[in-house]
Amino acid sequence: MADDIEIKEIDLTYAPEITEIHRAIMKGNITDSWMQSIELHLRKQDVVGYVAIKDGRVTGFIIGEIKGPSFGLEKSGWIIALESHPNHMGGGIGKALVESIFKYFKQKGVREIYTALRWDAVDMVSFFISVGFDRSEFINLGKHLDD
Numbered sequence: 001m002a003d004d005i006e007i008k009e010i011d012l013t014y015a016p017e018i019t020e021i022h023r024a025i026m027k028g029n030i031t032d033s034w035m036q037s038i039e040l041h042l043r044k045q046d047v048v049g050y051v052a053i054k055d056g057r058v059t060g061f062i063i064g065e066i067k068g069p070s071f072g073l074e075k076s077g078w079i080i081a082l083e084s085h086p087n088h089m090g091g092g093i094g095k096a097l098v099e100s101i102f103k104y105f106k107q108k109g110v111r112e113i114y115t116a117l118r119w120d121a122v123d124m125v126s127f128f129i130s131v132g133f134d135r136s137e138f139i140n141l142g143k144h145l146d147d
């Protein structure tokens with residue numbers, strides 16, 4: 001991990017900084033429901049998350065949870081959200097955050113880790129491959145319900 005990155009457990013007090021990171025990534029185009037869903041996740045009991053702090057500022061965050069039994073697995077660790085601020089991308093923040101959550105999952109006896117990405121989010125796919133992810137045994141199905 002880069003020496004100048006401090007990792008802290010996430011909590012609701014970081015919500016404004018998390019929103020700012022998401023706003024910067026989305027170029028201002030964010031919805032209230034995104035923030036509400038993050039807050040909802042942070043209030044859940046089985047949720048784990050970390051923020052990365054660099055030069056006194058929150059520059060990235062990760063949120064995950066342990067599911068189980070579900071999807072035919074006794075226990076699995078899921079990464080629900082991971083973002084680093086555009087000004088700091090490529091600086092090791094994403095890697096430091098996933099390493100922290102891997103450590104947490106391992107301590108909890110969870111060895112199978114998953115995430116789901118948009119198929120065209122090539123930057124995210126490249127990042128996750130670089131930290132050891134591969135195609136899983138699941139496929140993702142979707143259907144749109146007409147009005």
Ligand SMILES: CC(C)(COP(=O)(O)OP(=O)(O)OC[C@H]1O[C@@H](n2cnc3c(N)ncnc32)[C@H](O)[C@@H]1OP(=O)(O)O)[C@@H](O)C(=O)NCCC(=O)NCCS
Nearest residue numbers: 082083084089090091092093094095096123124126127130
């Ligand atoms: C994907 C993301 C979390 C990675 O975080 P980061 O802090 O930039 O990643 P790191 O600097 O820790 O990089 C770790 C590794 O991933 C690789 N990587 C990171 N971003 C990459 C990219 N865009 N393309 C290819 N590889 C990438 C790095 O090369 C590095 O590999 P190395 O350790 O072998 O050098 C971050 O770039 C991000 O938040 N992207 C935007 C995500 C987004 O658009 N979300 C939409 C919200 S719904």
